[in-house]
Amino acid sequence: MLGGSSFGFRFDVRAHQELKLREQEKEGEDTAMETDFTTIDYLKEGGARQREAYDELTRLGLMEALASHKPLLAGTIPLGIDLLGSDLDILCEVYDFDRFEKEVREFAGGQPAFRCSRRTVNGMPRFVASFQSGVFPVEIFAQPLPTTSQNGYRHLVVEHRLLLRMGDAGRRTVRRLKAAGRKTEPAFAELLGLEGDPYARLLELERCTDAELDELVEGARSKWS
Template sequence: MLTFEQLKYGTNNQQKAYDSIKKLGIFEGLSEYTPVLCGTIPIDVDIEDSDLDLILEVHDFEEFKLLVTSLYSEMPGFTIAEKQIRGESIIKCNFIYEGFEFELFAQATPVKKQYAYLHMVVEYHILKRKPYLKEQIKQWKRDGYKTEPAFCKALDLNGDSYESLIDYGIRHSIIEEVNHD
């Protein structure tokens, strides 16, 4: 799993993602929310239309909405929505920049305890232990699978794929116990 800074030495798409994020200044502009890049690009299972998922720890949703609106509302495809996921309020902001769809995902949970981060860590460790799965995961993603269901299919995990990956991570001592329903 590459850190953000390591992306500049990664694959072509990782380098492009790094450049776009740097030009956008997202880590500086949203630094108080401890942004972390998650998803497929840091673990190199991205495909042609993969987005850039940034997760953030936000406690004041109104202040955050004002800030991201002021920073990104002029971007193509800008949307912002407040939702409930697993009983917790979240804010999702999407927009397009330099050919990448950005998704900012904010909730009042430390970033290293958010599902997106935990899934990425589990997926990274799975690929370290079973590197032969990488191309199959990418193919399933091209066939329409989301990342977590593709990993669950590869591991023959049943049930809710988002919960199953967390459970797998706990059972295999990749991550510690987390509060999940």
Template sequence: MARPPYHVALERMQLLQLLHAFDPRVAGTPPLGIAVETSDIDVLCHLTDQAAFMDVIRNIVSPLEDFRIEQWVHGARPIIAAFHGEGWEFEIFACPEPVDEQAGWRHFCIEARLLHLGGAAFRDRVMELRRSGLKTEPAFAIALSLTGDPYNALLELEALADDVLAERLTAI
């Protein structure tokens, strides 16, 4: 049985409603339209109250068998909850930083802009790289001929105006 579209899975799991107090935002490849078979659904949250967040997560994952929850030991110490539901793997990333400031959201926004500005040819190139096994940011970096760390290189593009990005896309 094929998995439903990501937005249907989110609706059935009621994740955004359950996480509403934490400013949940869906990011990653499904909403960008560049998902591959192994893509997961990423939900980014603003961790304003760790105890309340953990209560919500327990309610979400308690009926599920395949889940994990971890907390990073460095930086802002985000909490990551991963589980399967509706044929998808979900990953909830909750960080004390507001979602707008989180690297994952910033990557998502610049990738959406690039896909919009680059049109079908650029989207096809990114998809070709994704299907070859590359993760999203490295695929974008290669498609754009960026050097260095692909995660940082993409963030360096976010301040550029759309006309500058469009010009860069036509040059590749």
């Protein structure tokens, strides 16, 4: 009999999650360098999870299939603060949603757990498709905006600048907050003492000089050092 109780063993989900979290931290996915997020080439030189993401995107051919829509990878995986189950978030610039949905369905409609939807938020239309590819959930997010102007990419760039200053200890603390249930932007806002809407406050930091970000991070460093 292979029942866990017969061997006096009980699988502890929380302990397993904490172990995987420590393994990610040990990788030290140090992004203390200038990174070109307009390609996915940097993933090849990243941590194990980032290299795995590169291999999956390459195998799938997703960036090539979406090339005419200027796709960019956003989210937490590029920053090395992802958790198990984090999405590969692909941003696209799209103006003809009917045509784009047809393209996505033809390319990814047969993938496990495929679904798509459209809605308008704050007057801005958006299209979202999601599916599973290997070990990664994938989300394709499209708006009629250049991908470098979409909030997902803007947050990515700001958070990268912050993590360069926060160091490995800051990165580990962000990841631990996320493991405890925080979303990414609220986790950053909590650590940096930013009040109000965390998504808007993070975008405001785009205008900060390097010196201003240095001052902000140094003033909050005791929260993760």
